[in-house]
Amino acid sequence: MAPAEPTAARPGRPRSARADKAIMEAVLDLLAEEGGVAGISMEAVAARAGVGKSTVYRRWPDKERLIVAALAALKGPLPEPPGRSAREDLLVLARAIAAEHSGRRGRCVWNALGGADKHPELMNRYREEVLEPRRELMRRVLRRGIAAGELRADLDVEAVVTVLVGAMTMPGRAPAPFDDDVAERLPDMVVDVLMRGIGV
Amino acid sequence: MAPAEPTAARPGRPRSARADKAIMEAVLDLLAEEGGVAGISMEAVAARAGVGKSTVYRRWPDKERLIVAALAALKGPLPEPPGRSAREDLLVLARAIAAEHSGRRGRCVWNALGGADKHPELMNRYREEVLEPRRELMRRVLRRGIAAGELRADLDVEAVVTVLVGAMTMPGRAPAPFDDDVAERLPDMVVDVLMRGIGV
DNA sequence: ACGATACGCTACGGGAGCGTTTCGTTATTC
DNA sequence: GAATAACGAAACGCTCCCGTAGCGTATCGT
Incomplete structure (x- = not known):
């Protein structure tokens, strides 16, 4: 500042x-x-x-x-995954991202980063200071889950990170196919879908 | 027009x-x-x-x-899921969304819909004419997969739709943690993660 | 040929907004 | 109390831009 x-x-x-x-x-x-x-x-x-x-x-x-x-001042404290299980850690991260991207914070990002091509500084600072640390934290959680045998060993970590971040930041962008109720339960629903898969 | x-x-x-x-x-x-x-x-x-x-x-x-x-003129033809299997259909949709949201189309949406609060007409038209038909198509594919026994019967359809759309529209927004290579293979990776789940 | 309309172009009045400057006031150090 | 610097307010020159209007020309129906 x-x-x-x-x-x-x-x-x-x-x-x-x-x-x-x-x-x-x-x-x-x-x-x-x-x-x-x-x-x-x-x-x-x-x-x-x-x-x-x-x-x-x-x-x-x-x-x-x-x-x-x-x-850049939007940068808040990183959520702390408790480390008891991969599932619980992912849930903590998912909830944290959902919380951060609802309300004013989410709208700021969504609005400010439009036209990122014209103001590259904006996108760079935001990615370096806010986005990437969170992705890195999520990678660590996933790798720990793999090492602990809780997650598949052949997991594509980068794909999972993208899925999770994308899913949790979606509602802030495309308002209103959701009830407020659904929005609140979204982190749990998403982690559940991810853990179990959608196949039979 | x-x-x-x-x-x-x-x-x-x-x-x-x-x-x-x-x-x-x-x-x-x-x-x-x-x-x-x-x-x-x-x-x-x-x-x-x-x-x-x-x-x-x-x-x-x-x-x-x-x-x-x-x-509203961005509205393109809906992708046509071939209907042979749920997995293949989802892959077709995922690839279509990824293709639509990369390149100019994606940037238009990302830039235009910032400040959606101030121009509600923009968001409404886009959601009604572009977004919602695609979500509805995806819901149909998922329900067909459930009926065919390919997908879990207790699946949360809305959560899966959100995950898939969110994941596929993510890269267009947050450039460059990805190699171009990864971006191209993302649809396949995401559908694979979804189908199998990340758990052991 | 003739009326009607669209075309590209230029100009205009009015407003918004950026970044600067000036002014009188207020807070802090010496 | 003197020097210094930040403060809120107001005004400035400048540029951009919205939406309108008028020009002469081009393209249609009859």
């Missing part, structure tokens, strides 16, 4: 931490409501944050880098 | 079918490259189509309805 000056007793009035946070929140709110980078205006960000435009531009040089910073 | 006047011998010069098509193509190209509704300008559409702005506005009253029309 904003070029980190060590709080080294600089003269003058210090930056307002409150403004920092208000701006980030405003960007994320607008990102969730409007249509991506092009749909957000700096004017709206400042107004929503209750802040002057100069306060925004003092921290970030332009719109794109402000949004990149806000998106 | 454009208020369908039956070609009923109106006087004067007829609308150019070539312009119709060029405009649609231009919208889709720009939708794939730029960032959603807000990222597209009518001047860019007209220029790309090699057409005057008036020719665009003669057909659609404003930008939003133009884009809605273009998105």
